[in-house]
Amino acid sequence: MYSKILSGTPVGVDAYMVGVEVDISPGLPSFNIVGSIGGEVRESKERVCVALRNTGFRLPASRITVNLSPADRRKDGTAFDLPVAVGILHSSKPFSAEIIENTLFLGELGLNGELKKVRGVLPIICEAARQGIADCIVPMANLMEAAVVPKINVYGADNIARVYDYLNKGDKSILTHEHINAELTFERERDIAAGDFSHIIGQNMAKRAAKIAAAGFHNLLMTGPPGVGKSMIAKCITGILPPLTLPESLEITSIMSVAGLLKEGEALVTERPFVNPHHTISLPALIGGSTIPRPGAMSLAHRGVLFLDELPEFGVRLLDGMRQPLEDRRVNIARVYGNISYPADCMLVAAMNPCPCGYYPDLNRCRCTGVQIKRYMGRISGPILDRMDLCVELKPVEPGRMQEGKGSESSHRMRLQVINAHNRQKERFRGTAYRFNTDISAAEIDKYCRLGSEESRCMEKLCDSLQLSTRSYHKILRVARTIADLEDCDEIETGHLLEAACFRPSQDYWYREL
Numbered sequence: 001m002y003s004k005i006l007s008g009t010p011v012g013v014d015a016y017m018v019g020v021e022v023d024i025s026p027g028l029p030s031f032n033i034v035g036s037i038g039g040e041v042r043e044s045k046e047r048v049c050v051a052l053r054n055t056g057f058r059l060p061a062s063r064i065t066v067n068l069s070p071a072d073r074r075k076d077g078t079a080f081d082l083p084v085a086v087g088i089l090h091s092s093k094p095f096s097a098e099i100i101e102n103t104l105f106l107g108e109l110g111l112n113g114e115l116k117k118v119r120g121v122l123p124i125i126c127e128a129a130r131q132g133i134a135d136c137i138v139p140m141a142n143l144m145e146a147a148v149v150p151k152i153n154v155y156g157a158d159n160i161a162r163v164y165d166y167l168n169k170g171d172k173s174i175l176t177h178e179h180i181n182a183e184l185t186f187e188r189e190r191d192i193a194a195g196d197f198s199h200i201i202g203q204n205m206a207k208r209a210a211k212i213a214a215a216g217f218h219n220l221l222m223t224g225p226p227g228v229g230k231s232m233i234a235k236c237i238t239g240i241l242p243p244l245t246l247p248e249s250l251e252i253t254s255i256m257s258v259a260g261l262l263k264e265g266e267a268l269v270t271e272r273p274f275v276n277p278h279h280t281i282s283l284p285a286l287i288g289g290s291t292i293p294r295p296g297a298m299s300l301a302h303r304g305v306l307f308l309d310e311l312p313e314f315g316v317r318l319l320d321g322m323r324q325p326l327e328d329r330r331v332n333i334a335r336v337y338g339n340i341s342y343p344a345d346c347m348l349v350a351a352m353n354p355c356p357c358g359y360y361p362d363l364n365r366c367r368c369t370g371v372q373i374k375r376y377m378g379r380i381s382g383p384i385l386d387r388m389d390l391c392v393e394l395k396p397v398e399p400g401r402m403q404e405g406k407g408s409e410s411s412h413r414m415r416l417q418v419i420n421a422h423n424r425q426k427e428r429f430r431g432t433a434y435r436f437n438t439d440i441s442a443a444e445i446d447k448y449c450r451l452g453s454e455e456s457r458c459m460e461k462l463c464d465s466l467q468l469s470t471r472s473y474h475k476i477l478r479v480a481r482t483i484a485d486l487e488d489c490d491e492i493e494t495g496h497l498l499e500a501a502c503f504r505p506s507q508d509y510w511y512r513e514l
Helices: 044-055 081-092 097-101 121-130 140-146 160-169 182-187 204-216 230-239 246-259 283-287 316-321 323-328 370-377 382-386 411-428 442-448 453-466 470-486 494-502
Strands: 002-011 014-025 030-034 063-069 103-105 135-139 153-157 176-178 220-223 305-308 330-335 338-343 347-352 390-393
Touching: 002 081, 002 097, 002 121, 014 081, 014 121, 030 044, 044 081, 044 160, 063 081, 081 103, 081 160, 097 103, 097 160, 103 121, 121 135, 121 140, 121 246, 135 140, 140 153, 140 176, 153 160, 182 246, 204 220, 204 230, 204 347, 204 390, 204 411, 204 470, 220 230, 230 305, 230 347, 230 411, 246 338, 283 316, 316 323, 316 382, 323 330, 411 470, 442 470, 453 470, 453 494, 470 494
Parallel strands: 002 103, 030 063, 103 135, 135 153, 220 347, 220 390, 305 347
Antiparallel strands: 002 014, 014 063, 153 176, 330 338
16 A cells, blocks of 8 residues: 655755655565665664564565655655654554645654654754645654744654554644744843953953954954963853844754754754864864765854864865855855755854964074974965954963953943944845845945045055955955944044054064064
């Protein structure tokens, strides 16, 4: 007998519906799954057979064929276990057609029939709701993330036996029903886990750079010897970023769901992410990809901060692989069976030492030769350095200031200033795809960063003295626009341009003769 069960699978941070077709026909006992499947799906037949047997169901001694349609699209993951099992049960002992006709099934089966958590549930349920599917049944561990999707009834089950009882009796009270108002959940206040800038002594230039970076979502590079506060400043930045909007929260939650990193019982991610990978990370783990594509660290930091500590230690291949995603704000992965795209609109914050030992140019402490320093600094290629909007050099705090206590400006005060600057940008970019000043395209830079005659002459002098590339020229304008927003200025002034230029990579520092 033939039956068809609805299911789905993620592709990137989106999803598409999959029809699980099951046919049981006379012949030698066998179990085959077809339809362009990966190894996890191929192993599904073993999990399904043992789970059904251990739950008390008896498989028919017949030829079982399962097809996952559309057959020309790649399917991976373990979420097809439940729909395959339901299809076999329906083909063996048919349920009411109305029960399974407009219901989507997702879940991995344990060998004892338990339903286990699967990845990518949120985008699948969103796609199901868009296509008008009425009900969906998911594992209890995925119930909260699925329940935030409106216009679809979400039910949770902890084992295949409970699902069978529901299908056999048609009583939805057997399952756990849940619905969560996403807006009300998002509006709940949560403590900010980031540190406070008031705990950092000195480093006023670096704090100023961090505030500008947060206000315009600019990339930031900090250089200095060990122990001057680079990592502390980076960890404080998420605490001054503008609060997430509900659409941004849903985007981040979808990425975490696809990556399988959403915590059990968590409905929405309401705080901006802070991702801090170690320098031994692989290229697929940083950018995204692998044999079975997964979001990388750049996508996991979407709408948040990606912090790369000890930047030169990441290696040239890793850093150069980030160049295109930093420009496009998206990671595009090409595979034989199709192209996958992940959002990667993150704020890059990087920190590095000026040499292998960390103490150059303090020649009393630095033990490195000129060749070693050049080789170390050379790991940061010109194109990567050109993509950093703000570069700041941190110096050791004077011993006399160590006992001063807290710094002058708190994260709370800085956050209010950043939010005010963000509100100005929101009003300026209303009706466009832009959110922050860093998003302004080169084609529209003159529209949003207009300069007067005096400011134009200032930029001409800066171009001559700093030998700016076109990208660097535009970055100074974008940063100057953010500085003007922080100071509640409608127009960019000469002082804003000069301050923005101070945060460009110093020719004396990066290209000095050793």
